[in-house]
Amino acid sequence: xxxxxxxxxxxxxxxxxxxxxxxxxxxxxxxxxxxxxxxxxxxxxxxxxxxxxxxxxxxxxxxxxxxxxxxxxxxxxxxxxxxxxxxxxxxxxxxxxxxxxxxxxxxxxxxxxxxxxxxxxxxxxxxxxxxxxxxxxxxxxxxxxxxxxxxxxxxxxxxxxxxxxxxxxxxxxxxxxxxxxxxxxxxxxxxxxxxxxxxxxxxxxxxxxxxxxxxxxxxxxxxxxxxxxxxxxxxxxxxxxxxxxxxxxxxxxxxxxxxxxxxxxxxxxxxxxxxxxxxxxxxxxxxxxxxxxxxxxxxxxxxxxxxxxxxxxxxxxxxxxxxxxxxxxxxxxxxxxxxxxxxxxxxxxxxxxxxxxxxxxxxxxxxxxxxxxxxxxxxxxxxxxxxxxxxxxxxxxxxxxxxxxxxxxxxxxxxxxxxxxxxxxxxxxxxxxxxxxxxxxxxxxxxxxxxxxxxxxxxxxxxxxxx
Numbered sequence: 001x002x003x004x005x006x007x008x009x010x011x012x013x014x015x016x017x018x019x020x021x022x023x024x025x026x027x028x029x030x031x032x033x034x035x036x037x038x039x040x041x042x043x044x045x046x047x048x049x050x051x052x053x054x055x056x057x058x059x060x061x062x063x064x065x066x067x068x069x070x071x072x073x074x075x076x077x078x079x080x081x082x083x084x085x086x087x088x089x090x091x092x093x094x095x096x097x098x099x100x101x102x103x104x105x106x107x108x109x110x111x112x113x114x115x116x117x118x119x120x121x122x123x124x125x126x127x128x129x130x131x132x133x134x135x136x137x138x139x140x141x142x143x144x145x146x147x148x149x150x151x152x153x154x155x156x157x158x159x160x161x162x163x164x165x166x167x168x169x170x171x172x173x174x175x176x177x178x179x180x181x182x183x184x185x186x187x188x189x190x191x192x193x194x195x196x197x198x199x200x201x202x203x204x205x206x207x208x209x210x211x212x213x214x215x216x217x218x219x220x221x222x223x224x225x226x227x228x229x230x231x232x233x234x235x236x237x238x239x240x241x242x243x244x245x246x247x248x249x250x251x252x253x254x255x256x257x258x259x260x261x262x263x264x265x266x267x268x269x270x271x272x273x274x275x276x277x278x279x280x281x282x283x284x285x286x287x288x289x290x291x292x293x294x295x296x297x298x299x300x301x302x303x304x305x306x307x308x309x310x311x312x313x314x315x316x317x318x319x320x321x322x323x324x325x326x327x328x329x330x331x332x333x334x335x336x337x338x339x340x341x342x343x344x345x346x347x348x349x350x351x352x353x354x355x356x357x358x359x360x361x362x363x364x365x366x367x368x369x370x371x372x373x374x375x376x377x378x379x380x381x382x383x384x385x386x387x388x389x390x391x392x393x394x395x396x397x398x399x400x401x402x403x404x405x406x407x408x409x410x411x412x413x414x415x416x417x418x419x420x421x422x423x424x425x426x427x428x429x430x431x432x433x434x435x436x437x438x439x440x441x442x443x444x445x446x447x448x449x450x451x452x453x454x455x456x457x458x459x460x461x462x463x464x465x466x467x
Contacts, residue, residue, distance in 0.1 A: 001394075002094040003168055004055075004238065007387050008326050010217060010405040012316075013167065013301060013302045013306060014089065014305055014306060014309050017072020017378040018302060018314055018317045018318045018321050019317075019321040019324075019325075021067030021293075021302050021318070022298065022302065022318060022321045024169060024297055024298070024323055025164065025167075025169050025298035025299070025301070025302065025327065026291060026295055026298040026322075026325060027291065027294075027443035028295050030290045030292075030293070030364045031173045031176075031177065031292035032290035033289075033290075034176075034286060034290030034294075035291060036265075037283065037286035037287060038180040038183070038366075040059075040063055040283060040376060041068065041283035041284075041286075041287055042055065042180075042184055043059060043183065043201045043204070043411060044059050044060060044063070044279065044280075044283055045348075046187045046188060046192075046201065047059050047191065047197070047198065047201055048168055048192050048348065049360075050191075051198060053198075054101060054133070054135040054138060055138050055197060055198050056136040056276060056279070057138075057139075057272060057275060057276065057279075058131070058132070058135050058136075058137075058139035058141075058142060058198060059134070059138075059139075059142060059198065060131045060185055060202065060275065060276065060278075060282075061125075061139050061279075061281075062139045062143050063283075064125070064129065064143045064145065064257065064260065064261050064264060064281070064282075064284065065118060065121075065122065065125055065143055065258040066143075066264075067260060067261075067282075067383075067440045068254065069114055069118070069153065069154075069252075069255045070153075070157075071149055071156040071253035071257045072110075072114060072154075072250050072253065072254065072256075073107070073111070073153060073154040073158070073459060074157060074253050074297070075159075075249040075250030075251070075253035075254070076103070076107050076110065076154065076158060076242075076246045076249070076250060077158045077160065077161035077256055077297065078161065078245070078249045078253075079242050079243065079244075079245035079246025079247070079249050079250075079384055079388075080099065080100070080107075080158050080161050080162060080165075080242055080246065081161035081162065081164060081297065081301055082098045082165075082231065082245050082300060082304050082383055082384045083238075083241055083245065083306035083418070084096045084099050084100055084162055084165035084166070084308075084406050085300070085301040085305050085308070085384070086160075086164040086283075086304045086305070086307065086308040086384070087099060087308070087310070088165065088166065088276050088305060089304060089305035089306065089307070089308025089309045090308040090309070092370045093170040093226070094143070094254070094395065095231070096165070096226070096230055096444075097226055097227055098230045098234055098238055099230040099238050099241070099242060099330060100162045100220065100226055100228075100407030101227045101228050101229045101230055101238075102230055102235050102239050102242065102330075103158050103238075103242055103364065104155055104159070104217070104220075104227065104236070105212055105229070106156060106235075106239050106242070107154045107157075107158045108151045108154065108155055109151075110151075110154060110155035111151030111152070111153065111155070111365075112151050113151070113244065114150055114154075115148055115150035115151065115393070117171065118143065118147045118150070119144070119147060121312075122139075122140055122143050122144070124426045124427070125139065125228055125444060127139065127141050127264045128261075128265065129264065129265065129268060129275075130275075131270050136355055138198045140312075140466075141198060141199060141201075141202065142198050142201065142202045142272070143202075145199065145202035145203060145205075145230050145370065146202050146205045146206055148206065148330055149161055149205070149206040149209040149210055150319050151155040151212040151213075152209050152212060152214075153209035153212055153213070153301075155213040155216065155217065156175055156176075156211075156213045156215070156216045157212070157389075158216075159172075159175065159212075159213070159216025159217060159219065159220050160176070160216060161297060162177055162220060162227075163175075163216070163220065163224070163228060164297060164298065164301055164398065165217060166224060166225065166226060166303070167299045167301070168219070168223070169181055169298070171219045171223070171234075174215070174219075174239050175215050176217070176251055177212060178215060179208040179209075179211055181187060182204070182207065182211060183204060183205075183208055184452050185210075186207065186417055187200070187201060187204050188203045190203055190204050191204075192289075195268055200368045201238075202224075203212060205369070218329075221414070231277045235424025242311070242387035243303060244269060245327060245383055245386075245388045248388040248389050248391070248392040249350040249383055249388050249391065249392070250389045250394070251392050252379065252388070252392040252394075252460070253395070255395040255396045255398065255399040255400070256395070258399055258400070259398070259399030259400070259403045261387065262281060262399075262400075262403050262404060262407070263278070263383070263423055264278050264282075266407050266419050267357065267416065268418060270353055271353060272338075273351070273352045273353040274353040274354065274356075274357055274416060276350070276354045277350060277354035277355065277356065277357030278354060278357055279346075280354070280357075280358055281357055281358060281361045281365070284337075284344070284361065285361075285369075287365065288333050288336075288337055289333060289366075289369045289372075289373075291329050291333075292330065292369055292372065292373040292376060292415075293376065295325070295326060295373060295377050295380065295400050296324055296376040296377065296379050296380040298380075299318055299319070299322040299380040299381075300380040300383060300384045301382055301384075302318045302382055303318050303319070303380060303384040303385065304384035306318065307384060307385055307445075309445075312445065312446040313445070315381075315442055315447075316439070316442050316446075319377060319378075319380075319381050319438055319439070319442065320409070322377040322380065323374060323435065325375075325376055326373035326374060326376075327370060327373075327444055328369070329373075330366075330367075330369050330370045330373055331370070333369075334366045334368065334369070337361070337362040337366045338362055338363055338366075340362070340395040341359055341362035341363065342356065342426060344358055344362065345349075345358050345359065355419070356416060357405035357416070357420065360417055360421075361420070361421060364420055364421060364424050365423060365424045368423070368424040368425075368427035368428070369427075370428055371428050371430070371432065372398075372428040372431060373431075374393065374431040374432065374434065374435050375391075375394060375398055375427075375430065375431045375434050377435070377438075378391075378394065378434035378435050378437065378438040379391035379394060379395065381438040381442065382394070382434075382437075384437065384442065385441055385445060388443060390434075390437060390441070391434075394430070394433070394434040394437070398426075398427065398429055398430035398431070401426075401430070402426035402427060402429070402430040403422075403423060405426075406422035406425055407419045407423055407425060409424025410423070410425075440451045
């Protein structure tokens with residue numbers, strides 16, 4: 001018997017068109033997610049107007065450290081969202097509130113530890129990216145101001161995931177939209193009016209990250225009343241359940257920053273202009289393909305609720321709809337980037353290798369997001385069906401085996417353009433294989449209607465924590 005009939009009103013994904021749910025959740029989540037990256041993109045744009053290459057390079061290099069923090073925070077968010085969505089789908093509203101409370105407390109501690117680690121590793125990471133002299137000083141100053149706001153940023157990200165698990169994609173989107181608005185307004189004041197330059201940009205980034213936490217907690221506590229603070233024993237039980245998904249998901253999400261770091265390191269051999277071009281590309285990617293990045297977090301709750309209710313047909317359809325949405329979006333975005341490449345180059349006043357890297361992204365690398373999106377959708381299935389380690393393996397394979405040998409051979413073959421071509425080609429195989437695995441997993445978890453024992457086994461699997 002399906003749990004759909006016993007689920008609370010919070011389980012909004014158990015009925016209606018799965019494609020409609022995918023479109024609404026993904027587009028609203030994408031706007032919110034893109035706003036996170038917009039904060040860094042607009043900061044780099046304003047800093048570039050100072051026409052000081054050392055400051056522009058500093059913010060660009062610092063962003064790779066921040067990318068690791070974003071990846072870890074989003075990984076914890078996905079684990080929390082999966083457990084909350086599964087509890088809601090099974091009609092266990094109090095358990096969902098307890099998971100939410102546990103996640104907010106634990107992610108604050110997690111954010112503090114990550115910030116401390118960031119302080120310790122800043123100089124080493126900047127050295128790997130070739131930062132010296134003023135560029136190193138600026139990067140260090142920027143990070144030392146932004147890093148203390150990491151716990152607030154992590155809380156804000158997790159509250160977004162909890163809101164999406166409740167189907168409130170709109171308020172989840174508002175959190176980062178307001179952050180993007182604050183950045184657009186405050187950056188010119190702090191950078192130009194106050195004359196604080198990089199220091200001003202860092203202060204604004206810290207303010208915005210604090211706003212994420214404040215607004216997210218207001219929505220969860222004041223609007224949804226979706227959090228309860230568990231006692232100590234319940235806290236550790238909840239944390240154990242969450243970490244079974246979140247821990248491998250955090251490791252999974254670290255793969256993308258590692259892959260980006262490897263590409264940036266290879267590009268750095270071709271000079272500061274190439275690094276500047278890659279910094280622009282690294283900000284164009286989430287702005288152009290934030291919708292695709294959002295697929296994993298948006299499709300996940302749809303899959304999670306329906307898996308909790310044992311509606312495996314809807315689980316499969318959600319996966320199919322996610323893949324269709326991905327294909328249509330990427331083709332449209334790629335075409336627009338191709339058309340707009342000259343305008344983008346002009347906006348950043350790019351020349352030489354800087355312009356070359358931007359052009360290669362618009363014409364070649366952007367197309368590889370068709371396969372990256374396939375990976376993201378598959379990872380959503382793995383995480384929410386209780387097999388997050390498969391997502392971990394898929395992501396790390398994509399960003400290591402699918403990057404290093406390809407950019408190495410590409411560099412030997414065609415220099416700087418060869419590196420970009422290699423990064424694009426490496427995405428193909430590592431996008432298709434996870435999709436095959438996701439459909440196989442759904443088939444494996446779908447009970448045979450003629451076999452009551454199989455149905456019972458699947459019901460137990462859906463109610464059990466992810467393993």
